[in-house]
Amino acid sequence: xxxxxxxxxxxxxxxxxxxxxxxxxxxxxxxxxxxxxxxxxxxxxxxxxxxxxxxxxxxxxxxxxxxxxxxxxxxxxxxxxxxxxxxxxxxxxxxxxxxxxxxxxxxxxxxxxxxxxxxxxxxxxxxxxxxxxxxxxxxxxxxxxxxxxxxxxxxxxxxxxxxxxxxxxxxxxxxxxxxxxxxxxxxxxxxxxxxxxxxxxxxxxxxxxxxxxxxxxxxxxxxxxxxxxxxxxx
Numbered sequence: 001x002x003x004x005x006x007x008x009x010x011x012x013x014x015x016x017x018x019x020x021x022x023x024x025x026x027x028x029x030x031x032x033x034x035x036x037x038x039x040x041x042x043x044x045x046x047x048x049x050x051x052x053x054x055x056x057x058x059x060x061x062x063x064x065x066x067x068x069x070x071x072x073x074x075x076x077x078x079x080x081x082x083x084x085x086x087x088x089x090x091x092x093x094x095x096x097x098x099x100x101x102x103x104x105x106x107x108x109x110x111x112x113x114x115x116x117x118x119x120x121x122x123x124x125x126x127x128x129x130x131x132x133x134x135x136x137x138x139x140x141x142x143x144x145x146x147x148x149x150x151x152x153x154x155x156x157x158x159x160x161x162x163x164x165x166x167x168x169x170x171x172x173x174x175x176x177x178x179x180x181x182x183x184x185x186x187x188x189x190x191x192x193x194x195x196x197x198x199x200x201x202x203x204x205x206x207x208x209x210x211x212x213x214x215x216x217x218x219x220x221x222x223x224x225x226x227x228x229x230x231x232x233x234x
Contacts, residue, residue: 025062
């Protein structure tokens with residue numbers, strides 16, 4: 001039955017959901033992969049679409065920006081609609097010098113400054129991707145793709161983060177920064193589900209000369225999408 005944030009009928013979602021942040025990107029992905037996809041929910045402008053891709057059911061739904069927003073939708077999908085895996089398809093700001101604008105990052109784990117998931121007193125939990133999704137995405141990469149696999153940082157603040165902390169994260173091997181993955185991985189662990197994040201580097205924190213425009217961020221996700229679909233149907 002409908003939830004406070006999703007008005008889809010029972011059975012409206014496929015077991016696997018691709019989840020970009022931007023509602024317009026979600027619709028574009030659905031139209032690209034499944035031209036006959038049905039819109040199954042549209043609460044607060046967050047459209048959700050379900051169809052078939054290569055003969056298998058698939059859904060696409062936006063998360064909005066930030067861990068609180070993603071947590072609402074991911075929780076309702078896992079607990080009310082029988083979704084088994086969510087693959088985030090998004091963008092990140094590059095932190096490692098090797099992660100150039102346009103490259104693809106597969107997030108193996110996610111550091112976070114959020115206090116949303118202090119579930120075990122005295123323990124800093126380490127949210128990680130599901131191995132079978134991670135390995136399927138990596139296997140789908142081709143030689144033309146500049147692929148990076150490793151940790152990202154999921155931060156609650158877009159502006160005003162401490163520059164020294166940003167540099168330390170980069171020095172520790174963090175590939176990029178975004179705002180959703182840690183929550184997704186933690187929720188998947190809580191609900192015995194699977195999750196993965198595949199990102200396109202849209203800008204760089206230490207070299208802004210080649211940053212993508214807003215329009216380019218909406219369109220230049222083909223490489224990340226290829227890996228995300230492979231994970232969805234592995």
